[in-house]
């Protein structure tokens with residue numbers, strides 16, 4: 001029987017597809033594995049289910065002599081050295097589609113939370129500051145008629161665009177390729193990054209993290225944005241230079257930001273933690289019962305197919 005390692009003690013039943021088919025070793029709840037210890041665990045395994053926080057680099061792959069497949073429990077796979085896996089003939093898979101709606105709904109929630117200052121209002125009330133209705137108390141912005149720039153019109157970006165279009169926003173997008181379906185469904189127009197930075201009221205990031213998108217949004221790009229524009233990121237933290245973002249906000253520029261992902265998770269730039277117009281959530285884009293269970297099922301299917309020598313449903317390398 002093939003031996004596999006799972007780097008997280010998933011809730012009861014989520015990995016039931018594996019029962020009786022593979023010999024499973026699971027990282028226990030209170031165990032912390034360093035990169036070396038993870039490599040040690042993978043040494044005699046045929047497959048692994050890993051999380052987006054597990055860094056599977058060259059050093060880890062070098063030691064995993066028997067490994068045939070890494071089933072990543074995420075749609076993004078920037079945590080894995082894909083080139084090195086390819087070189088070694090190790091199959092890598094991800095869990096797309098089933099988390100698209102959950103992530104898109106969180107994105108829409110974050111947009112409203114930041115433009116209507118919902119958390120700030122909640123805090124205001126809890127602090128006992130509400131002394132009566134006032135015409136200019138906690139004013140915000142409306143989504144309807146706003147120009148929203150979607151950076152990355154893949155699965156998630158497109159669904160976000162569709163939801164925002166239905167709510168009355170105008171859509172522009174930045175992507176390497178033209179997305180005809182998106183243009184038809186949302187009257188979206190493809191624009192350059194610079195144009196979007198200079199004109200959008202709200203910018204939402206849905207690109208994968210690669211060498212090309214690392215710090216795509218840095219000091220210069222932030223300086224091009226409209227003074228009251230909003231920046232939302234539910235993609236990957238390192239697409240934004242977090243220190244530059246904190247500095248830009250400190251100078252009073254930008255209406256606000258909402259971030260679900262961070263450059264050095266679980267660490268967060270401490271300046272961002274203290275700002276009122278910053279809404280932060282701990283990487284919960286896909287955190288619905290439906291999405292996370294479906295991701296587990298897909299991770300199992302990918303793993304089992306690869307171990308059987310079949311083409312897994314969601315192969316990325």
Ligand code: GLV
Nearest residue numbers: 073074075076286
């Ligand atoms: C979550 O961020 C994922 O990539 O699935």
Ligand code: GLV
Nearest residue numbers: 075154155156157
């Ligand atoms: C990921 O699912 C994407 O393509 O947006």
